[in-house]
Amino acid sequence: MTSVRLRAGVPLARLEEGIVQVGSGATHSVLITNATDKDIECLELLRHGIHAHEVDSSLLEALKDAGLLEESAKIWQQYLCVRIVGLGRIGTLIARTLADDGVPYIDVRDGRPVDAAVEGIYGEEEKGMRRDVALRQWLTDRGVHWSRGRMPHVAITVDEGVQDWGTASNLLYQDIPHLPIVTEDREVSIGPLSIPGATPCFQCVERSRLEAVPGWKYLREAIAQEPPAEPTWGLAHTSAGIAANIIFTLLTCGSKPEQWPATQSWLVGTAGMHLLEWTVHPECGCSTSAV
Ligand SMILES: [Zn+2]
Numbered sequence: 001m002t003s004v005r006l007r008a009g010v011p012l013a014r015l016e017e018g019i020v021q022v023g024s025g026a027t028h029s030v031l032i033t034n035a036t037d038k039d040i041e042c043l044e045l046l047r048h049g050i051h052a053h054e055v056d057s058s059l060l061e062a063l064k065d066a067g068l069l070e071e072s073a074k075i076w077q078q079y080l081c082v083r084i085v086g087l088g089r090i091g092t093l094i095a096r097t098l099a100d101d102g103v104p105y106i107d108v109r110d111g112r113p114v115d116a117a118v119e120g121i122y123g124e125e126e127k128g129m130r131r132d133v134a135l136r137q138w139l140t141d142r143g144v145h146w147s148r149g150r151m152p153h154v155a156i157t158v159d160e161g162v163q164d165w166g167t168a169s170n171l172l173y174q175d176i177p178h179l180p181i182v183t184e185d186r187e188v189s190i191g192p193l194s195i196p197g198a199t200p201c202f203q204c205v206e207r208s209r210l211e212a213v214p215g216w217k218y219l220r221e222a223i224a225q226e227p228p229a230e231p232t233w234g235l236a237h238t239s240a241g242i243a244a245n246i247i248f249t250l251l252t253c254g255s256k257p258e259q260w261p262a263t264q265s266w267l268v269g270t271a272g273m274h275l276l277e278w279t280v281h282p283e284c285g286c287s288t289s290a291v
Helices: 037-046 057-065 069-079 089-100 132-140 166-172 202-212 216-225 233-252
Strands: 012-016 019-022 030-032 079-085 107-108 154-160 178-183 189-192 264-269 272-277
Touching: 012 037, 019 037, 030 057, 037 057, 037 202, 079 089, 089 107, 089 132, 089 154, 089 178, 089 233, 107 132, 154 166, 154 233, 166 178, 166 202, 178 233, 189 233, 233 264
Parallel strands: 079 107, 079 154, 154 178
Antiparallel strands: 012 019, 019 030, 178 189, 189 264, 264 272
């Protein structure tokens, strides 16, 4: 018989008579209305672990979906696979951070050599090696697998100046959720997380930009001609931390991709952090239902 229990550190709060909230996060919590004494007793028992059949099936499902159960979170985490394309400072830091957080499969890709642009994050002895080969060695030394054959649960792309539409198209075509990161002159854009067929894709974003920013087409071309240098370490660490946190939280607190908040992007840089909202563009055709 399967035993289930709440993850350690998940609070149970009686908000008012008959209303109980399980979990503290705004997006990863469950609100139970009309909670009976039996429900509350069951939740208390869940702290220590009880048989799954003793819990109301709809409550069990809701707790599982929100990633509040120890068992489901652990099983899910054993198989997590993240792909990272683009290994400048940010991409490399994301891979290392996710490895430290316990992601067991990380597939890194970047055929560029270790050169002055990434000096300080790769070792002197790795100079001239392919970046992905050097980073795979680092990951392997820490027990992380990098199997290319494994389909990732999510991918992260890090591009300089403008997004590589070829990579984004491939991920879209393969139905792989992906978080685009683009480094700009003095800022870094993170998101929106694209879930194929459900949330805004890169073309939705591009079409919206074309409408909102006069001359965007020419500006994009100019940026592509002269991509920005690597971001400062402060900006790289901040951006990598935000991205790794988004991905790790999404993957471990709620296993259903359709629950992921995927309509926002963050612009991190000189003016602090800006949050931007995106919608599926009506003329894009990437999704049958608008967000
Ligand atoms: Zn689209």
